[in-house]
Amino acid sequence: MSTALQPVDSVEILVLIDNKTDALSSLPEGFTDEWVNLHKAGMEQISGAGQCCANHGLALIITAQRGGTKHVMLFDAGPVDFAVEYNASRLGASFGEIEAITLSHGHWDHAGGIPAAIDLIRQGGQTGDLPVYLHPGMFRKRAFPLSTGELIEIREIATPDELSAQGAMPVVTDQPLSVLDDMFYISGEIPRVTSYEAGFPGHVQRNAEDTGWEDDPLLMDERYVAVNIAGKGLVVFSACSHAGIVNVLHAARRDFPGVPIHALTGGFHLAGGNERIIEDTVADFEQFNIGLILPGHCTGWRATNALERAYGERVVPIAVGMKIPL
Numbered sequence: 001m002s003t004a005l006q007p008v009d010s011v012e013i014l015v016l017i018d019n020k021t022d023a024l025s026s027l028p029e030g031f032t033d034e035w036v037n038l039h040k041a042g043m044e045q046i047s048g049a050g051q052c053c054a055n056h057g058l059a060l061i062i063t064a065q066r067g068g069t070k071h072v073m074l075f076d077a078g079p080v081d082f083a084v085e086y087n088a089s090r091l092g093a094s095f096g097e098i099e100a101i102t103l104s105h106g107h108w109d110h111a112g113g114i115p116a117a118i119d120l121i122r123q124g125g126q127t128g129d130l131p132v133y134l135h136p137g138m139f140r141k142r143a144f145p146l147s148t149g150e151l152i153e154i155r156e157i158a159t160p161d162e163l164s165a166q167g168a169m170p171v172v173t174d175q176p177l178s179v180l181d182d183m184f185y186i187s188g189e190i191p192r193v194t195s196y197e198a199g200f201p202g203h204v205q206r207n208a209e210d211t212g213w214e215d216d217p218l219l220m221d222e223r224y225v226a227v228n229i230a231g232k233g234l235v236v237f238s239a240c241s242h243a244g245i246v247n248v249l250h251a252a253r254r255d256f257p258g259v260p261i262h263a264l265t266g267g268f269h270l271a272g273g274n275e276r277i278i279e280d281t282v283a284d285f286e287q288f289n290i291g292l293i294l295p296g297h298c299t300g301w302r303a304t305n306a307l308e309r310a311y312g313e314r315v316v317p318i319a320v321g322m323k324i325p326l
């Protein structure tokens with residue numbers, strides 16, 4: 001497969017699922033909030049049942065355009081089928097246009113809604129192969145400590161066989177690749193280079209019920225996605241950043257030397273035990289001169305506030321239902 005990412009003319013992101021709902025905060029020109037997008041999709045009056053639901057997880061519908069060619073990728077599918085169906089129907093999301101799914105890493109809050117997403121894509125009229133890009137390290141049993149210290153098991157994600165049975169085409173690899181006419185780059189494993197980003201302390205995994213838990217703080221199955229907008233630079237998508245969001249930025253700079261980082265979005269995982277690295281992370285963002293920092297999902301309010309204090313109007317927290325033109 002090719003890794004020769006080619007520039008596109010524009011990118012639009014629809015935030016299908018995020019932890020946060022916020023249709024009130026002002027947005028940069030061109031961005032549209034959830035209620036505007038619901039209204040465009042046919043919502044005639046505001047009501048509780050008409051709104052999207054926020055849910056712990058992430059799903060972004062990314063549309064890239066070059067000349068007359070358009071390609072659409074679903075980056076993660078949120079935590080549960082219900083959230084995909086509920087928000088997609090309200091937002092009138094064009095699932096039939098989605099040609100590929102990338103799963104960022106093997107956690108429920110990004111993978112739980114993949115069955116519903118595949119069904120909606122097929123019901124929407126997509127008859128292509130529908131590749132689902134996966135990493136071989138995603139499928140072990142996993143658990144992590146709650147804030148009380150108790151270990152909580154994580155619901156397994158769909159297996160490649162289950163995805164095949166549903167009519168999708170799993171592509172399981174740890175190698176980087178460019179897809180959809182080289183408009184989208186899916187990274188390989190992300191090198192850990194910073195001294196302070198230690199992954200997800202306490203996260204464990206095992207192969208089967210009868211084997212003991214092994215430490216797995218690094219979650220090496222996590223990858224990032226990038227699109228390169230001509231004349232602007234990279235849009236970097238990092239869903240949960242267990243690799244460390246600064247490690248992700250270093251990887252993007254290594255993978256695309258000399259290309260500016262126009263925008264960065266996803267979950268930066270700076271909550272809970274990672275609140276101790278907020279200061280280092282915010283300081284290290286400076287060297288990447290990121291045009292737009294769009295934190296969501298697992299970033300946490302303390303890190304979002306710290307980023308806003310440091311980088312001002314370049315920081316725009318994402319929320320469910322938001323459309324972002326880049």
Ligand SMILES: [Fe+2]
Binds near residue numbers: 239
């Ligand atoms: Fe996550």
